[in-house]
Amino acid sequence: MPGRLLPGVPRPGATTPYPPGAGPWPGGIPISPRSTTEPVSGIPGIGGPRAAGPQWPGDPVQATNPVGALRMPSFAEPVTARPAAPADGMDPADDAAMRELARLLGNSLSLAGGSEEVAGRLRAALAQAQPALFLRLPGGAAAQTEQLAEALNWLVHHLDQPPVLVAACGRLGAALAECGVAPQQLQLAGAALAEAMRAGMAAGGWRQDFDQAWRSTWQHAYEWIAHGMAAAAYQPTVWTAVVVGHERRRDDLAVLWLRPYLPMPYRPGQYARVEVPGQPGVWRPYSLTGVPRRDNMVELHVRAKSHSGVSGALVYxxxxGDKVRIARAEGEMGLPASGRDLLMIAGDTGVVPLKALLTELASTGDPRSAVLFWGVRNLSELYDVDDIMDIARACRRATVIPVISEGEAGPYASGLVTDAVAAYGEWSGHEVYLAGPPLMLAVTSAALQDLGVAPERIHHDKPD
Structure with a gap:
């Protein structure tokens, strides 16, 4: 295994080999571009089929040849049967070599302090050599180290399954490409990995076979990862995520926390399409809450109108422990580069992307002022108001104003959210962000323009 490709696995980027026996035309006779269709004399006749390769037991025996025919080989002669190839196309010796390689990796990982300690040293070394690498990846240092440790454990336990290993490295490459990582930023990872292993061992514990095993394994993985990076430009990237939290906030609404297995980049305010196992091919868009720079979690707020469909499956x-699939993040609902203050107006669960923007303001210490109006029908629909109030208090200058359109308003404003916005202040100098049902977006946008807000300063995603 060391120093060469895994058996049965073509080098990424190489052309597919011809089937066994493929080659030029029989006899190696080239075809001339000046060939004509005129008959040619003097060609001996061919009587009967011509053997295409060594004979096999059970083929018919031709006792005699027609007059003038080419002599056929006698199929009655003894034939040595070919040994049967393994079902998976792999040589047993190669299979044993991979098991030995996996043993070397596992033993050295344990001797170096375990996957978590090695991952911590590896991340520190890579961050020093390539400072921009981890800035492109979601999650903080702790979350990134955790994913590296999981990757090392996974590699050791799947090294003897080349098809699984190649496919997983390709998916990792696609995810890294989505994060903006370039292949050359990973070239030092093999040497850094070997050094992270050596540094955790006792004096004299690092052996040449350990070093060769890790460097060789990384070289193969790197090629497959680079292949996945290139493939990401031609096919959509999809992340598998496990549900790590599920909380019903209302009878028709649930908040879910998902953890993608691979790095998933997104900006606060964006949304992504989700597929559930029971409904393959059906993708439903949901806003993403949270700050990707903090951890590897994705938060979804899902309201279901019935028990059917993707929303019904997610809520009920x-x-x-369940798994879902997430497509790449979409949408332009991000904080503007300008220093203008912000006006945010949400309807019902439209508060989710605006909550994400508030969280971004709080985590970065942004000095801009932000006012969030959250319009709902009744008090029971303010399912997330405490969390949003806490986030606003963590911001430098943020205010949250719930507006109740029906029934008792309690301590909050009552009436239509557009009336509350008009009564609160003057907004012509603000950047405005809207999120909610399509009708709410249209009505609110028109009302804001009547208040003097320029259309180019009103931002919202297109209704899906």
């Missing part, structure tokens, strides 16, 4: 049928 999904539990912790």
């Amino acid at each position: 049928q999904t539990a912790v």
